[in-house]
Structures are given as structure tokens and as C-alpha cells.
């Protein structure tokens with residue numbers, strides 16, 4: 001088992017539907033958060049909390065009755081934080097056709113019993129794909145920091 005990765009498949013059931021009969025965005029976010037928690041906690045062997053969620057764009061609806069697979073991986077590990085990338089694919093059970101509905105990035109922080117951040121293991125990058133995801137995650141980490149700084153500057157007026 002690769003402790004940096006996690007895959008989960010869930011059947012979309014009627015209680016997850018919104019008023020138009022498609023899967024509710026909030027239901028999907030709930031599942032994404034569980035996947036991110038599980039992936040980060042398994043990798044760090046600590047409980048983790050969600051610090052932020054980036055780039056959740058629902059470009060395609062997901063239908064009740066479809067099987068949704070979440071493929072999660074640790075893209076980057078800092079001192080106490082990790083970026084978990086999640087790719088979401090929906091599968092029509094009868095035709096077997098699959099489509100990529102969205103991908104998003106969770107920043108998770110490993111914490112102790114008091115909720116204080118604790119260090120996480122180093123992430124070993126094993127191939128070119130992982131190196132590419134790692135570089136992209138570093139860019140996002142820097143952009144997040146810049147965003148926070150620029151918003152703080154802007155709010156000073």
C-alpha cells in the first residue's frame with residue numbers, strides 16, 4: 001500500500017440530490033473533505049484538519065445513480081501541512097463510460113490532541129508525474145501566501 005495515495009468509490013444516492021435531481025455540490029464537498037482527511041491522516045499518521053480548499057470548480061453535473069471515484073495523492077508536504085490533490089471521475093454504471101468531472105486541492109495540517117500542528121514525514125517524489133505535481137503544488141502554496149499578504153495589504157486601505 002502506498003501511504004501517499006488513497007482511492008474511494010461512492011454510489012451517488014437520492015438523498016445527495018439537489019432540486020434539479022443532480023448531486024448537490026455540498027454533498028460532493030463533504031465526500032472530498034473526508035477523502036482529503038483520510039489521505040493526509042494516513043500519510044502523516046496523525047489526525048489532520050482542513051486549512052483550505054482551492055479550485056473546486058463544478059464544470060459538469062454528477063447524476064444520482066453514478067459511481068464517483070475520488071483519487072487522492074499527497075502532492076506536497078511542508079513542515080506540518082500537506083497539499084492533497086483529488087481527481088474526481090463519474091462513471092455511468094450501465095454504459096461503463098467515465099468522465100473527469102473536477103480536480104481540487106486541499107491543504108491539510110497534521111495536529112496533536114490539543115490541535116497544535118505537528119511535523120509530517122518528508123514526501124519522496126518517485127517519478128516525473130509526481131515531480132510535476134510537486135512543482136505545481138509549490139506554486140499554489142506560494143500563491144496562497146501571496147494572496148493572504150495582498151488581501152491584508154488591501155484591507156489596510
Ligand SMILES: CC(C)(COP(=O)(O)OP(=O)(O)OC[C@H]1O[C@@H](n2cnc3c(N)ncnc32)[C@H](O)[C@@H]1OP(=O)(O)O)[C@@H](O)C(=O)NCCC(=O)NCCS
Pocket residue numbers: 049050051077078079080081082107109111115116117144145148
Ligand atoms: C490549521 C491550524 C491548526 C493551523 O494553525 P496555525 O497556528 O496557523 O499553525 P502554523 O502557523 O504553525 O501553520 C501550520 C501550517 O499551516 C500553514 N498555513 C497557516 N496559515 C496558512 C494560510 N493562510 N495559507 C496557507 N498556509 C497556511 C503554515 O504554512 C504551516 O505549514 P508548514 O508547517 O507546512 O509550513 C489552525 O489554523 C486551525 O485549527 N484551523 C481550523 C481547522 C479546522 O477546524 N478546519 C475545519 C473547518 S470547519
